[in-house]
Amino acid sequence: MMDNNSAQRLPGPQAGAVKFTMLLAGVVLLLMMVFGFVMRAAQGNLIDLDPAMFYQLLTAHGAGMVGTAGLTGAAILWYFMGRYVPLARGVFWAFLGLFLLGVVLILGAIFIGGYGGAWTFLFPLPANSGGVWGTDAAAAFLLGYVAIGVAFLLLYLEVGRKLIACYGGIGGALAWPLVMGKGTAEDAPPPAVVAAMATTIFNTIGTVVGAAVLASSLVNLYFPEFKVDALLAKNMIYFFGHVFINASIYMAVIAVYEIIPEYTGTPWKTSRVFAVAWSLVLLFVMAVYPHHLLQDTVMPAWSLAMGQIVSYLSGIPLLAVTAFSLIVYLRKANAMRWDLASALLVLGVAGWSVGSVPAIIDGMISVNKVMHNTQWVPGHFHIYLILGEVAMAFGFMMWLIGKPEHKAVGGFNWAAFSAYVLGGTGFTLMFLVSGALSVPRRWAVHAPEWVLQSQIATGFALLVIVGAAMFVLRYLLGLKHSAGR
Ligand code: HEM
Ligand SMILES: [Cu+2]
Numbered sequence: 001m002m003d004n005n006s007a008q009r010l011p012g013p014q015a016g017a018v019k020f021t022m023l024l025a026g027v028v029l030l031l032m033m034v035f036g037f038v039m040r041a042a043q044g045n046l047i048d049l050d051p052a053m054f055y056q057l058l059t060a061h062g063a064g065m066v067g068t069a070g071l072t073g074a075a076i077l078w079y080f081m082g083r084y085v086p087l088a089r090g091v092f093w094a095f096l097g098l099f100l101l102g103v104v105l106i107l108g109a110i111f112i113g114g115y116g117g118a119w120t121f122l123f124p125l126p127a128n129s130g131g132v133w134g135t136d137a138a139a140a141f142l143l144g145y146v147a148i149g150v151a152f153l154l155l156y157l158e159v160g161r162k163l164i165a166c167y168g169g170i171g172g173a174l175a176w177p178l179v180m181g182k183g184t185a186e187d188a189p190p191p192a193v194v195a196a197m198a199t200t201i202f203n204t205i206g207t208v209v210g211a212a213v214l215a216s217s218l219v220n221l222y223f224p225e226f227k228v229d230a231l232l233a234k235n236m237i238y239f240f241g242h243v244f245i246n247a248s249i250y251m252a253v254i255a256v257y258e259i260i261p262e263y264t265g266t267p268w269k270t271s272r273v274f275a276v277a278w279s280l281v282l283l284f285v286m287a288v289y290p291h292h293l294l295q296d297t298v299m300p301a302w303s304l305a306m307g308q309i310v311s312y313l314s315g316i317p318l319l320a321v322t323a324f325s326l327i328v329y330l331r332k333a334n335a336m337r338w339d340l341a342s343a344l345l346v347l348g349v350a351g352w353s354v355g356s357v358p359a360i361i362d363g364m365i366s367v368n369k370v371m372h373n374t375q376w377v378p379g380h381f382h383i384y385l386i387l388g389e390v391a392m393a394f395g396f397m398m399w400l401i402g403k404p405e406h407k408a409v410g411g412f413n414w415a416a417f418s419a420y421v422l423g424g425t426g427f428t429l430m431f432l433v434s435g436a437l438s439v440p441r442r443w444a445v446h447a448p449e450w451v452l453q454s455q456i457a458t459g460f461a462l463l464v465i466v467g468a469a470m471f472v473l474r475y476l477l478g479l480k481h482s483a484g485r
Contacts, residue, residue, distance in 0.1 A: 017096070025072045027472065040454055042444065056111065059117060069385060070152065076254050080196075091158040102145065106140075109138070109141035117129070121214075126138035126221065146211065149214070160200045170201070191254075191274060195251070203243060206239060238292040242285075245381075249385075249389045255396040264335065274321065290307030291363040294308070294365050312360060315356055323350070345392055348391035355381070387421070397475045399485070416471055416474065419463045426459075427457055430457035
């Protein structure tokens with residue numbers, strides 16, 4: 001274990017690999033945003049798009065965005081864990097290689113094979129395409145996910161075993177002595193380690209469950225007599241999908257814990273409340289997934305009731321590890337220095353916290369009856385993805401390029417930040433408005449009375465893309481001078 005304070009000043013041991021990954025991620029985010037823009041423009045009748053192509057874009061956008069969110073989260077986790085434990089370099093390259101292999105398979109399945117069954121690959125949709133795509137395309141898509149799943153398992157295996165070895169087991173890394181009132185805050189692992197240990201555990205479990213349902217779906221594709229229980233498959237898929245996308249955000253917040261102290265000069269220590277909240281996050285993030293199945297009346301009633309109750313409760317530790325911790329910390333700190341990196345990181349925490357509110361609302365059975373499968377759903381998750389996870393990823397990228405003059409909030413940077421925040425807010429609000437008006441989600445063609453909302457949203461989407469393109473450009477130009485990180 002390295003001394004926490006001296007570790008803070010060292011560049012990440014695999015800074016080059018991480019910087020390269022973030023560049024790839026930035027470019028993919030932009031491309032996927034353009035796909036999103038095209039879909040919204042088609043819903044607004046601004047362009048003519050073949051519905052089959054809409055579903056291909058929807059699939060690519062969903063899988064591509066969720067995958068990239070995971071990729072950026074994992075890169076952040078890897079970068080900062082390298083400050084505390086000795087990580088084997090080859091593992092990150094294997095992770096990236098397998099990840100890219102998965103991307104190639106998925107893109108091939110969609111744009112060569114015509115697969116358009118959405119990122120959730122809900123059984124038996126991959127197999128029942130109604131002639132739109134073939135079995136091989138479905139298999140390539142599922143195999144792409146398997147490659148990405150193996151990539152994540154490898155990464156977590158390395159991070160998990162090193163944390164366990166260096167911090168005295170899982171309990172030690174999760175700061176359980178502090179939770180029990182035995183240890184002191186001085187001896188507790190730093191916030192980043194607690195977050196890394198918790199995400200490693202729950203996303204490993206989520207990925208293994210995902211791998212199991214992927215494997216059964218793959219066998220079923222070629223041997224239909226091997227039957228998969230549809231309800232069980234749905235449970236496993238939503239468990240995996242829910243846990244994976246949440247993990248991407250919970251990994252990205254490590255950047256906030258590690259970088260913000262540089263802007264205040266005050267170390268960020270693990271407190272007892274913080275440690276308790278992270279252990280609750282670890283449990284709740286897994287227990288809450290039935291909120292995706294509230295309309296499945298065949299589910300046991302207790303599990304749906306649990307989904308709703310845990311949905312309410314999980315807001316508390318979520319806010320405790322994000323907004324509340326940040327506010328408590330900033331009050332202790334003397335002064336906060338603002339630049340593009342710190343502004344984006346704080347935006348990420350705010351966007352994540354705000355986005356959890358419409359999510360919890362939709363997790364209520366009485367509301368879900370009305371809002372299920374409306375654009376309310378993409379409304380809430382685009383808030384905590386565009387203004388949450390992706391904002392934190394961009395914040396990390398801006399911090400990586402070092403020099404203060406590249407990050408100062410003024411001129412170019414201010415314009416980029418404003419476009420991104422304004423665009424992101426307007427774009428997601430239009431989804432929420434459409435959802436409140438019962439506009440269904442995932443429809444290629446919109447009824448005339450829904451078109452105006454889609455058109456306004458398309459304009460805001462353009463603003464988001466302009467802002468994001470400016471961040472990526474800034475990053476690219478700044479990379480040359482980024483040797484210190
Ligand atoms: C400029 C930014 C973006 C635009 C214009 C955009 C647009 C869209 C549109 C139009 C949909 C389909 C809505 C419907 O169901 O009717 C969608 C779905 C989705 N988006 Fe985005 N999006 C953006 C950013 C993001 C980001 C940053 C993420 C994640 C990191 C993301 C993840 C998703 C996911 C997971 C879906 C659901 C796909 C499905 O229903 O299968 N999007 N987006
Ligand atoms: Cu969920």
